[in-house]
Amino acid sequence: MxxxxxxxxxxxxxxxxxxxxxxxxxxxxxxxxxxxxxxxxxxxxxxxxxxxxxxxxxxxxxPAVLYVPPLWTRHLTMLLMLPVFVLLIAAYAPGRIKARTKHPMILAVKIWAFAHLLANGDAASVALFGAFLAWGVIDRISLKRRTPAATGGGAAVVNGSARNDLIAIVGGLLVYALFVWKVHTWLIGVPVLM
CATH class of the missing domain: 1.10.287 (Helix Hairpins)
Structure with a gap:
């Protein structure tokens, strides 16, 4: 610990x-x-x-179990995870998704952490995902405060290509499918589908 x-x-x-x-x-x-x-x-x-x-x-x-999530929260977690990989790719492929969300990676981390808090009630998981969620909230608030000062009054709106959005969506959904299929089990040791 x-x-x-x-x-x-x-x-x-x-x-x-x-x-x-x-x-x-x-x-x-x-x-x-x-x-x-x-x-x-x-x-x-x-x-x-x-x-x-x-x-x-x-x-x-x-670790101690702090709460036992109901079974339906696993399904909600899987649903909430759908945009996470799309947002992660969108962070590196400037498009409309990145322009609308402003900071897609931070948003992805917050959704990932919140979704996993819904499905995991042991102390280790609550500490891990709670820490990442807290960091995401703090960093996003900080970015809102820092960006206007750094850019002279506001961040410029950048409209990226629809091609990059398509890459983020298709690539993100493909990575999501791989995680559900095998990668989560391989990396984390916990199967998504039971």
């Missing part, structure tokens, strides 16, 4: 650094832009590895 907690602290401290622009700028001034990005990536990766390792150990130890 402590490896998990330490990983959460390291990972989210890193990811919350951009919400404090003055502190971030001090790191960039000291390390340079590439040095900052490299250190940021390394520390975030170490935190993520600690989260995954600690979460696995905590679940193996049998």
């Amino acid at each position: 402590w490896i998990f907690v330490a990983g959460v602290v390291v990972f989210f401290a890193t990811h919350l650094l951009p919400t404090a622009p003055a502190l971030r700028e001090r790191f960039v001034a000291r390390l340079g832009d590439n040095g900052y990005r490299g250190l940021y990536s390394l520390v975030a990766f170490v935190g993520l590895v600690m989260i995954i390792w600690g979460y696995g150990e905590w679940r193996t130890a049998g």
Whole structure:
């Protein structure tokens, strides 16, 4: 459990650094832009590895069950997960989806975390998905506050191509289908379809 907690602290401290622009700028001034990005990536990766390792150990130890979700929440989770992979791809394929959602990756993380909180009631899962949901909410609020100041009064609306939207939708649904079919079981050890 402590490896998990330490990983959460390291990972989210890193990811919350951009919400404090003055502190971030001090790191960039000291390390340079590439040095900052490299250190940021390394520390975030170490935190993520600690989260995954600690979460696995905590679940193996049998964490306390905080609530038992009803069976229907699994179906709701699967439904809520449909747009998650579409949004993740849309974050890298600028299109109308990205323009409308503004920050599709953060939205994807929030939906993913909320959906998994509906289907998992053990303490390890609540801590994991609750932490990601809290980060998503905090980061989105921070982005709303940072964007106008950084862009001189508001972010420009960018209308991307319909082709990129099609790529995001088809690619996202394909990845979703693969996760439902086998990938979730292979990566996480928990089958989606039982």
